[in-house]
Amino acid sequence: MRIKIIQKLIDKIRRKKKRKIEKYNLLKKGKDTVLLSNFSIAGGYEDKVRIGSGCMLACNLIFESDKGEIEIGDRCFINAGTNIISRSKIKFGNDITVAWGCTFYDHNSHSLDWRERVHDLEQEIKDYNETGDFIKNKNWDVVKSRPITIEDKAWIGMNCTILNGVTIGEGAIVGACSVVRENVEPWTVVAGNPAKVIRRIRHE
Numbered sequence: 001m002r003i004k005i006i007q008k009l010i011d012k013i014r015r016k017k018k019r020k021i022e023k024y025n026l027l028k029k030g031k032d033t034v035l036l037s038n039f040s041i042a043g044g045y046e047d048k049v050r051i052g053s054g055c056m057l058a059c060n061l062i063f064e065s066d067k068g069e070i071e072i073g074d075r076c077f078i079n080a081g082t083n084i085i086s087r088s089k090i091k092f093g094n095d096i097t098v099a100w101g102c103t104f105y106d107h108n109s110h111s112l113d114w115r116e117r118v119h120d121l122e123q124e125i126k127d128y129n130e131t132g133d134f135i136k137n138k139n140w141d142v143v144k145s146r147p148i149t150i151e152d153k154a155w156i157g158m159n160c161t162i163l164n165g166v167t168i169g170e171g172a173i174v175g176a177c178s179v180v181r182e183n184v185e186p187w188t189v190v191a192g193n194p195a196k197v198i199r200r201i202r203h204e
């Protein structure tokens with residue numbers, strides 16, 4: 001009896017996980033790509049996402065408006081708790097590893113002018129009360145947005161933050177807990193806040 005109940009529970013969890021992944025069937029994704037159960041696309045913008053083949057993804061892809069684009073190449077691994085938030089474009093090349101808990105944010109969310117931030121809040125409350133969607137009529141004109149590019153063979157360590165406008169060069173490594181706000185040269189290891197070069201990598 002007890003075994004039957006446990007089996008039923010396991011089946012239920014499996015069905016739930018399967019339904020969640022089937023939801024992303026419309027997604028353009030290559031052969032053999034695995035979307036793990038923590039993978040998600042917030043905002044329902046599956047059409048803004050392109051994923052290559054041979055990837056394993058457990059990250060969250062987030063769009064806060066109808067603009068933005070996320071492209072992931074072939075053989076990329078992006079672990080759970082990593083949020084990729086796009087209003088401009090975030091592009092990952094091939095053979096990239098991203099550890100737990102990173103944030104890729106291709107815009108600043110708010111203006112540098114405090115009055116605009118107060119206006120954001122007033123608009124959010126109005127939109128929430130009227131539509132339930134608190135960023136429906138956000139004024140994006142005052143928000144700086146610039147694309148992020150992660151080139152082939154890069155490795156981003158756990159809990160890193162990659163800010164708007166940054167390109168991380170081919171084969172580069174970003175040390176754990178770094179904040180990257182300037183371009184990273186190919187085949188270098190950078191670390192810290194702000195991330196600085198700590199060594200160069202020999203490669204053929």
Ligand SMILES: CC(C)(COP(=O)(O)OP(=O)(O)OC[C@H]1O[C@@H](n2cnc3c(N)ncnc32)[C@H](O)[C@@H]1OP(=O)(O)O)[C@@H](O)C(=O)NCCC(=O)NCCS
Nearest residue numbers: 098099100156157158173174175176177178189191192198
């Ligand atoms: C970046 C990394 C790979 C470098 O490893 P390494 O080449 O063995 O580096 P070292 O330990 O010899 O450190 C070299 C220097 O960089 C500094 N450094 C290394 N990682 C750092 C980090 N994350 N933040 C700040 N400084 C760092 C060290 O303090 C050392 O400085 P010093 O020369 O002044 O003493 C490693 O430190 C790291 O951050 N790994 C992350 C692993 C991870 O996130 N795994 C998750 C699973 S994918």
